[in-house]
Amino acid sequence: MPVAPKTFRSPSQPSRQHKRRRYDRVRDQEPSRAWYKTARWQKLRWSILVRDLFTCQKSGCGRVETETSQLVCDHVEPHRGDEALFWNGPFQTLCKACHDRDKQREERLGDRFQPYSIPSGVKPSRIPVHLVCGAPGSGKSTYVRQHAQAADYVIDFDDIRERLGLGRYGGQDLGFAYAERDRMIRSLEHRHHGECWLIVMAPTDAERRAWMRALGRVTVHTIDTDEDECLRRIMADPMRQGYLPPLVAAVAKYFEENRKQFR
Ligand SMILES: [Zn+2]
Secondary structure: OOOOOOOOOOOOOOOHHHHHHHHHHHHHHOOHHHHOOOHHHHHHHHHHHHHOOOEOOOOOOOOEOOOHHHEEEEEOOOOOOOHHHHHHOOEEEEEHHHHHHHHHHHHHOHHHOOOOOOOOOOOOOOOOEEEEEOOOOOOHHHHHHHHOOOOOEEEOHHHHHHHOOOOOOOOOOOHHHHHHHHHHHHHHHHOOOOOEEEEEOOOOHHHHHHHHHHHOOEEEEEOOOOHHHHHHHHHHOHHHHHHHHHHHHHHHHHHHHHHHOOO
8 A cells, every 4th residue: 555655845945833933023023012011901901801701702612711811812903013903902802722723824824924004915016106104193194185196096094994984083993994905005906097195104114115015116205294293283183182192192102113213
């Protein structure tokens, strides 16, 4: 009887373990790794575990775990380093077994995993992309309004939220808004006409370069409004009054990340 050959992997093919290490390295570079270490996160995590009565929310599991170190406060929508999504959720309590299964699924996406808010597996754009970077309140939307032509394609997360009825600056249920934004970014590989104006925060050169690698034909426009002026505009904008704490935090975070890269 013939014997099946042993599994063979050519040396050029990265092993699962190697992929895992690379994945962890990318994850460790994300600023969100530090957010998990804050008292604010500990408090938030605890409130979710209490809300869910220390019960795994995965359908079909429902494990009640009294050892809370074995429970995970999980982001239902992957936050991919986005600060608003990281802090606003939605969240669910998962037992370690269910969480690790999910994590393995994410890992299987392996090479398609992208840090920042770049959609996974996105293909290069066929039309030129203007990546407009800056803090909240820096004037990115105004800049795009002044420079985009009528036939151009504008991808502005604030516009998307507004269109979906989530409130221009609201932080609830952003999963749909992210899905819509990802869909718009993915559509760039099929577009033939006009140019794209893509509004992001992208506080660091590393993130801007990652967007350039992902989309190909990218021109970066940095809106260099200083921190005090961004805050002043946000405070003075009646539309943003209901959302001041997260917006102010996002401004602080932007400038902190921006300065950190030069240290
Ligand atoms: Zn579970």
